Amino acid sequence: MAIMLVALVPLAAGIALIGQYVHLRQRAQAAAREAAWAATADPALIDESLPQKEHMQTVILARQFGSADAAIQSDVQAPETLGDPMLTTFADKPLLKPEGVTLSVYSQAASPSYLDKGLNIIGKATKHLGNLPPNTKGLVTAEVHVQPEQIVGRDGTPLSFLGSLATEKLDFSARTVVLADSWDAAGGGESLDGKGVDTGNRRTVRNVIRPLVPTALIGDKFDKALSTIVNVLGKIPIVNRIFTPGFDQFRFGKTAPDVMPHDKLVEYKDAK
Structure with a gap:
C-alpha cells in the first residue's frame, strides 16, 4: 500500500x-x-x-x-x-x-x-x-x-x-x-435633415465623405441655394411626378447613408 x-x-x-x-x-x-x-x-x-x-x-x-x-x-x-x-x-x-x-x-x-x-x-x-x-x-x-x-x-x-x-x-x-478599420468608427455625423452634427470627431461619415463632394469647395451656402431652386421646381406637380420624381426632397451635399449604426467609440452612458 x-x-x-x-x-x-x-x-x-x-x-x-x-x-x-x-x-x-x-x-x-x-x-x-x-x-x-x-x-x-x-x-x-x-x-x-x-x-x-x-x-x-x-x-x-x-x-x-x-x-x-x-x-x-x-x-x-x-x-x-x-x-x-x-x-x-x-x-x-x-x-x-x-x-x-x-x-x-x-x-x-x-x-x-x-x-x-x-x-x-x-x-x-x-x-x-x-x-x-x-x-x-x-x-x-x-x-x-x-x-x-x-x-x-x-x-x-x-x-x-x-x-x-x-x-x-x-x-x-x-x-x-x-x-481593424476605423472607417465607421464615429457614426454618421449628420442629423436626419442632412445637417452636420458637431461630434468633435473627424472620423464620422460626413467628415470623411463631405470634402469629396465638389460643391463642398464652394461652401454650404451654395448647396442651400441650389437646393432651394430644385425644391421649388419639385413643387410643380408635372415636374415632380413625370420628369424628376423626388425633386422636392433633393438636398445637394447630403452624405448621410441609408443605414448607420451608433457610434461605437463612445462610453455607453454617452451613446444615443
Missing part, C-alpha cells in the same frame, strides 16, 4: 499541475485576444494609435487572471495578488504572480495585403481632400507571456519528485492579430 502511494501521489500531483498549466495557456490566449480586440473599439484607433500598453496590461491582469465572480469595472487597478483559485499550488504557494504576466507586444502596422498597398497609394492623394484613408495602420498585434513560479513545497524547496516541472522556468505565450 505504501509503495502504491509513493507512486500514485506524485502522479496525481503532476496531473493536477499539468491541468493548471493548461489553464494558464488558455488565460494567456484570452488575454491576448482581449488586448487586440479592445484596440478595435478604442478612440485611440481613430488617430492611428493604441490604448496605453501599461493600462491594457493592468486590464488583462484583473479580468483574465482575477476571480471569475469579480465584477467587471472600467476603472481597473493593478492587483497585488491574482484572485484566480487555479493559480495556487497544492502547497498553498502562488503558481503565478502579477509580475509574471506581461503584454510584451502591443503594436499596429499597415496591412501587408497587395490590395491595401494599392489603396494606400490612392489614399496618399485623397488624404489632402479630407480624412481618407480611414486608417492605414489597422493591423493590431497583441502578444502575452505568462511565466509561472517554480513549484516548491511548504518549506520553499523545489519538489524533486515532479522532475523538470518543478525546476524549469516555463513561459506560455499567445498572440492575436486583428485587422
